[in-house]
Amino acid sequence: MAATENQGQGTQQQGPEESRVFEPSAAFAAQATISGMAAYHAMVKEAETDYEGFWARLARENLSWKKPFTRTLNEDDAPFYKWFEDGQLNVSYNCLDRNIENGLGDKTAIIFEADDGTVTKASYKELHEKVCKFANGLKAKGIAKGDRVIIYMSMSVEGVAAMQACARIGATHSVVFGGFSAKSLQERIIDAGAVAVITGDEQLRGGKKLPLKAIVDEALALGGCDSVKNVIVYKRTGSDLPMVAGRDTWLHDLVEGQSAQCEPEWVDAEHPLFILYTSGSTGTPKGVQHSSGGYLLWAALTMKWSFDIKPDDVFWCTADIGWVTGHSYIAYGPMAVGATQVVFEGIPTYPNAGRFWETIKKHNVSIFYTAPTAIRSLIKAADVDPKVHPSNYDLTSLRLLGSVGEPINPEAWMWYYKHIGGEKCPIVDTFWQTETGGHMITPLPGATPMVPGSCTLPLPGIMAAIVDEAGQDVPNGQGGILVVKRPWPSMIRTIWNNPDRFKSSYFPEELGGKMYLAGDGAIRNKDTGYFTITGRIDDVLNVSGHRMGTMEIESALVANPLVAEAAVVGRPDDTTGESICAFVVLKQARPTGEEAKKLALELRNWVGKEIGPIAKPKEIRFGDNLPKTRSGKIMRRLLRVLAKGETITQDVSTLENPAILEQLKEAS
Numbered sequence: 001m002a003a004t005e006n007q008g009q010g011t012q013q014q015g016p017e018e019s020r021v022f023e024p025s026a027a028f029a030a031q032a033t034i035s036g037m038a039a040y041h042a043m044v045k046e047a048e049t050d051y052e053g054f055w056a057r058l059a060r061e062n063l064s065w066k067k068p069f070t071r072t073l074n075e076d077d078a079p080f081y082k083w084f085e086d087g088q089l090n091v092s093y094n095c096l097d098r099n100i101e102n103g104l105g106d107k108t109a110i111i112f113e114a115d116d117g118t119v120t121k122a123s124y125k126e127l128h129e130k131v132c133k134f135a136n137g138l139k140a141k142g143i144a145k146g147d148r149v150i151i152y153m154s155m156s157v158e159g160v161a162a163m164q165a166c167a168r169i170g171a172t173h174s175v176v177f178g179g180f181s182a183k184s185l186q187e188r189i190i191d192a193g194a195v196a197v198i199t200g201d202e203q204l205r206g207g208k209k210l211p212l213k214a215i216v217d218e219a220l221a222l223g224g225c226d227s228v229k230n231v232i233v234y235k236r237t238g239s240d241l242p243m244v245a246g247r248d249t250w251l252h253d254l255v256e257g258q259s260a261q262c263e264p265e266w267v268d269a270e271h272p273l274f275i276l277y278t279s280g281s282t283g284t285p286k287g288v289q290h291s292s293g294g295y296l297l298w299a300a301l302t303m304k305w306s307f308d309i310k311p312d313d314v315f316w317c318t319a320d321i322g323w324v325t326g327h328s329y330i331a332y333g334p335m336a337v338g339a340t341q342v343v344f345e346g347i348p349t350y351p352n353a354g355r356f357w358e359t360i361k362k363h364n365v366s367i368f369y370t371a372p373t374a375i376r377s378l379i380k381a382a383d384v385d386p387k388v389h390p391s392n393y394d395l396t397s398l399r400l401l402g403s404v405g406e407p408i409n410p411e412a413w414m415w416y417y418k419h420i421g422g423e424k425c426p427i428v429d430t431f432w433q434t435e436t437g438g439h440m441i442t443p444l445p446g447a448t449p450m451v452p453g454s455c456t457l458p459l460p461g462i463m464a465a466i467v468d469e470a471g472q473d474v475p476n477g478q479g480g481i482l483v484v485k486r487p488w489p490s491m492i493r494t495i496w497n498n499p500d501r502f503k504s505s506y507f508p509e510e511l512g513g514k515m516y517l518a519g520d521g522a523i524r525n526k527d528t529g530y531f532t533i534t535g536r537i538d539d540v541l542n543v544s545g546h547r548m549g550t551m552e553i554e555s556a557l558v559a560n561p562l563v564a565e566a567a568v569v570g571r572p573d574d575t576t577g578e579s580i581c582a583f584v585v586l587k588q589a590r591p592t593g594e595e596a597k598k599l600a601l602e603l604r605n606w607v608g609k610e611i612g613p614i615a616k617p618k619e620i621r622f623g624d625n626l627p628k629t630r631s632g633k634i635m636r637r638l639l640r641v642l643a644k645g646e647t648i649t650q651d652v653s654t655l656e657n658p659a660i661l662e663q664l665k666e667a668s
């Protein structure tokens with residue numbers, strides 16, 4: 001099991017001792033889907049009393065089944081749990097056709113806000129037509145149920161349509177964030193055994209054109225990708241691009257002449273809807289496999305419970321479809337409940353740091369969901385330039401705010417509450433993970449009294465708990481390991497191609513093999529039982545809400561011919577939550593001064609090329625060696641202290657080479 005030596009690393013100082021409490025307003029509670037704590041407790045009770053009955057009821061009420069299920073949960077092969085296994089449905093049908101049948105055909109599904117501010121809208125009928133043509137086009141290329149399709153696209157209606165089109169024909173998509181390098185893309189293509197890649201010519205971010213198709217070409221040229229027979233290219237910028245005959249097709253040519261009707265492929269509830277690669281503490285990224293039925297149920301339900309979605313809401317989740325948040329709360333959740341949402345191509349600081357606030361006003365956004373890192377950077381921007389302070393914008397359309405991806409420090413929470421929410425909008429601080437498929441621990445906006453920095457209480461049916469390393473419950477007020485004691489419908493089903501790793505990563509024997517290990521540390525408040533997440537207990541970093549493994553970055557560094565050894569640690573960062581600090585030993589003598597600067601830059605760019613710009617270390621320190629125990633183990637714990645610029649107070653007597661600490665204290 002993951003070592004807990006670094007528990008709580010990197011998170012902002014916050015604690016279960018935070019005493020400010022913010023009750024949801026009576027007006028909000030009165031109209032809320034789950035109104036008041038009594039309603040919450042009643043649902044918790046229902047789940048505890050009849051766990052399967054609770055989920056079965058919700059699955060019947062919230063999804064349309066082609067063939068109803070008769071068995072709710074199958075635990076025979078635990079931890080490979082199956083939900084609603086004999087039921088059949090189609091995710092795209094549930095997100096599109098069902099809304100049209102319910103009279104929402106002309107309702108706006110997507111308001112697309114382009115990088116340059118151009119707006120295009122798609123109604124449910126129009127989106128349905130786009131998805132059906134796309135799906136028929138994919139079928140015409142021989143892509144069928146069970147095939148894996150990589151989607152390497154930027155934020156666009158077409159990106160969302162690509163995911164829905166795959167779902168419609170039962171192909172399993174794997175979206176790769178557009179910021180990942182050719183090598184990362186190649187690794188994912190190979191691991192997934194993808195038959196096709198859907199991409200764009202280029203992406204537009206902050207007024208700049210960035211490559212997509214060129215990186216796909218590069219990835220495929222790296223070799224090992226023979227499974228890929230087709231590359232579909234959405235024309236976004238119109239730049240001149242080489243197309244490979246017999247392999248590459250423009251999206252507009254693919255859909256040309258295709259029927260606007262496409263019978264959905266009815267799949268079993270357990271059919272893999274998608275694989276999404278995410279970082280673990282060791283090895284290559286893991287292909288987190290999600291189901292169709294259980295996943296969609298939770299995406300829809302959390303839209304109702306956590307976001308209190310109503311027919312007139314305009315929902316805006318600022319995530320990218322390359323991350324799980326963009327799956328559950330852009331591509332699937334909002335449409336599963338017939339909502340109107342904003343899909344945003346740009347970045348929060350272009351043309352200036354008022355872009356989010358301007359866009360909220362422009363589209364009358366009522367529910368806004370973003371990451372603490374964005375909030376923190378916009379607080380700074382508003383301090384520097386009062387013109388982009390939110391007080392200059394009309395934000396009165398907002399009624400609910402959300403936060404995701406990393407712990408939100410109480411100061412950022414207060415600013416968000418006051419300046420964006422006008423002290424009237426509840427904030428849902430949603431704790432969840434790629435593996436959980438949707439929210440796990442979060443306030444309910446019309447019920448839960450909020451405490452800044454705490455994600456408060458688990459959603460009904462989520463049996464979250466805090467245990468020690470032997471799997472025993474710890475009392476409130478004492479920190480420990482966050483686990484979930486019962487399976488839930490939207491949980492990860494396996495790691496693609498690696499069931500053993502699934503078992504050992506998430507259901508370790510040390511905890512009895514039946515508890516889901518989240519990988520985070522947490523503590524519950526003595527009085528309220530509220531959860532506060534204290535940070536990862538493994539070697540996973542969270543930089544600007546992006547998840548990365550220290551091992552991956554270390555592997556990228558040592559792949560450079562100059563590098564003999566590398567150790568990567570995270571350290572707290574005011575804006576990005578955590579930042580990456582790398583300690584590097586070169587094959588040549590330790591560089592200093594200008595030489596060190598030059599080599600650090602070279603290595604940063606190397607990591608950018610190997611993994612993607614998000615993985616570039618913020619700082620690189622060179623040493624003659626790394627601090628090691630006599631058995632040769634690198635003492636990362638000490639490196640974390642050095643990275644923070646703190647003095648080492650721990651016992652270093654087990655170190656082989658204590659003198660090295662002095663050298664690594666400061667930037668080279």
Ligand code: WTA
Nearest residue numbers: 404405406407429430431432433434533547
């Ligand atoms: C962290 C993102 C504190 C946590 C949805 C988790 C959070 C990891 C919160 C998953 C939150 C996410 N408060 N920490 N509200 N939300 N995290 O897979 O460490 O990209 O394990 O999923 O982000 O990141 P992932």
